[in-house]
Amino acid sequence: MIVRSPRILILEDSRSDYELARRELIQGGLGQEIEWAKDRGSFLEALERTEPDIALLDHSLPGFDGISAMRLLRERLPDVPAIIVSGAIGEERAIETMRAGATDYVLKDNIERLVSVTRRALHEADQLRARKEVEKELQESRKRYELLFSSSNEGISMHELLHDDDGVPVDYRTINLNPAYERMIDLPREDVVGINASALFGRPLHLDWYRKVMETGESVSFEDTEIRPGKVLLISAFPFEPMRFATLAVDITYRKELETQLEERARELARSNSELQQFAYVASHDLQEPLRMVTGYLALLQKRCNDQLDDQAREYVRFAEEGAARARNLVRDLLEYSRVGSRHKPLTEANMEHLCDLACTNLREQIMEESAVIDRGPLPILLVDEVQMVALLQNLINNAIKFHGSSPPRVNIRCREESDEWVFCVRDNGIGIGPQHQERIFEIFQRLHGVGEYPGSGIGLAICKKIVERHGGCLWVESCIGEGSAFFFTLPKCGRT
Numbered sequence: 001m002i003v004r005s006p007r008i009l010i011l012e013d014s015r016s017d018y019e020l021a022r023r024e025l026i027q028g029g030l031g032q033e034i035e036w037a038k039d040r041g042s043f044l045e046a047l048e049r050t051e052p053d054i055a056l057l058d059h060s061l062p063g064f065d066g067i068s069a070m071r072l073l074r075e076r077l078p079d080v081p082a083i084i085v086s087g088a089i090g091e092e093r094a095i096e097t098m099r100a101g102a103t104d105y106v107l108k109d110n111i112e113r114l115v116s117v118t119r120r121a122l123h124e125a126d127q128l129r130a131r132k133e134v135e136k137e138l139q140e141s142r143k144r145y146e147l148l149f150s151s152s153n154e155g156i157s158m159h160e161l162l163h164d165d166d167g168v169p170v171d172y173r174t175i176n177l178n179p180a181y182e183r184m185i186d187l188p189r190e191d192v193v194g195i196n197a198s199a200l201f202g203r204p205l206h207l208d209w210y211r212k213v214m215e216t217g218e219s220v221s222f223e224d225t226e227i228r229p230g231k232v233l234l235i236s237a238f239p240f241e242p243m244r245f246a247t248l249a250v251d252i253t254y255r256k257e258l259e260t261q262l263e264e265r266a267r268e269l270a271r272s273n274s275e276l277q278q279f280a281y282v283a284s285h286d287l288q289e290p291l292r293m294v295t296g297y298l299a300l301l302q303k304r305c306n307d308q309l310d311d312q313a314r315e316y317v318r319f320a321e322e323g324a325a326r327a328r329n330l331v332r333d334l335l336e337y338s339r340v341g342s343r344h345k346p347l348t349e350a351n352m353e354h355l356c357d358l359a360c361t362n363l364r365e366q367i368m369e370e371s372a373v374i375d376r377g378p379l380p381i382l383l384v385d386e387v388q389m390v391a392l393l394q395n396l397i398n399n400a401i402k403f404h405g406s407s408p409p410r411v412n413i414r415c416r417e418e419s420d421e422w423v424f425c426v427r428d429n430g431i432g433i434g435p436q437h438q439e440r441i442f443e444i445f446q447r448l449h450g451v452g453e454y455p456g457s458g459i460g461l462a463i464c465k466k467i468v469e470r471h472g473g474c475l476w477v478e479s480c481i482g483e484g485s486a487f488f489f490t491l492p493k494c495g496r497t
């Protein structure tokens, strides 16, 4: 639609006739943009310069009449309306001008009609333009749709629901399908279009789903293994016209195979994990007995045969005793490690302050021996495995005391709340851990020092990690050599504060 004032081009050789027409147009409110062409040359030049919204053509120009002017106009601007303005015009002539494409004509004697005729022609041209635009848009969207339909990797098909005499849906027929769907079902479209599903598949596959789609007007999705044996298709069906529905099919065979493989692997992993756990448990449990025998006989040797042993033999017995004691500790810790996964209690609500105090009570000898100071802040009440929580805190506090530096150990235990978890911190002023070791110390048997320097089996932190992970949290350390260490662990929020 033209919102600005219309551009009017008048072809007229007579100045007085031009003025007459111009005056009419001005009086009728159409006089803002009028251009005057006196002859063929100026008419062509005007057309080149700007596109008029309408042309008023004098019919009786010498050597260049209205009809020729109109043909020229139509060649260049087929949609611009043209009105013939003329002196008396015969019926035949009038028909001829209309045939040549004139929108209307106005007799000079009747020039007062000019405004209304111009306005109507402008209005009709506007409508024509709008209609053409809509048609163009429609065509483009149809093209886009066709492109999508034919180049989509998803199978698209359209179907018509078929009813029996009582109006009950009993079958459906395919009315269209795209190339991707042809490939998916491995059938050419001529074998599918117009064919009833019962004829195609032996029965109307998934009719209940499609009936539901048509009844509720809502889309549904389901997996299919029957349309193309050996393939799994994910079908989404939705209504698109009365009695018609469309389906979108995606071949998910590969995805399904991967899922099955993944599930199998997870099962295998769980099985081998539990076997490993079982093995660690049995091995460490069964090792206790021969170890007890070794230490028992070593003690007997010392008690009964001490007089017969020379100094060197006594030293050998002492070494053997120390080795046996270390092996006993190792086996005990290994047993504990294997139990974290297999023998755990259900989670119960527990006050973490009490559990931390209990861990400190268990460590009181060590605390006194090293003159350690334990500073515990407020801790929340949480759903935990109490025994494991005490073991976790005890291990961390034990290490914090054990790996002290030159000054007496100070251990701070704090907890802060984050959006969906609690973050605990056990901080010490000990020897610290270099950045290169901060990951591996959580692995089983990883120690940074010899047993002579600091006693231990290298299993404590691996147990801590297992406990924290079993509770849905994670464990890490922040530390610098000589500046103490801070062990953090998180526990998801459950229970009250």
Ligand code: ADP
Binding pocket: 395, 399, 400, 403, 428, 430, 431, 432, 433, 441, 446, 447, 448, 449, 455, 456, 457, 458, 459, 460, 461, 462, 485
């Ligand atoms: P263990 O204490 O029996 O050696 P852990 O698994 O508890 O075994 O610890 C593994 C190693 O991590 C320790 O040997 C030690 O080198 C280092 N470590 C653990 N806690 C601390 C700490 N608080 N300060 C310094 N080093 C530590």
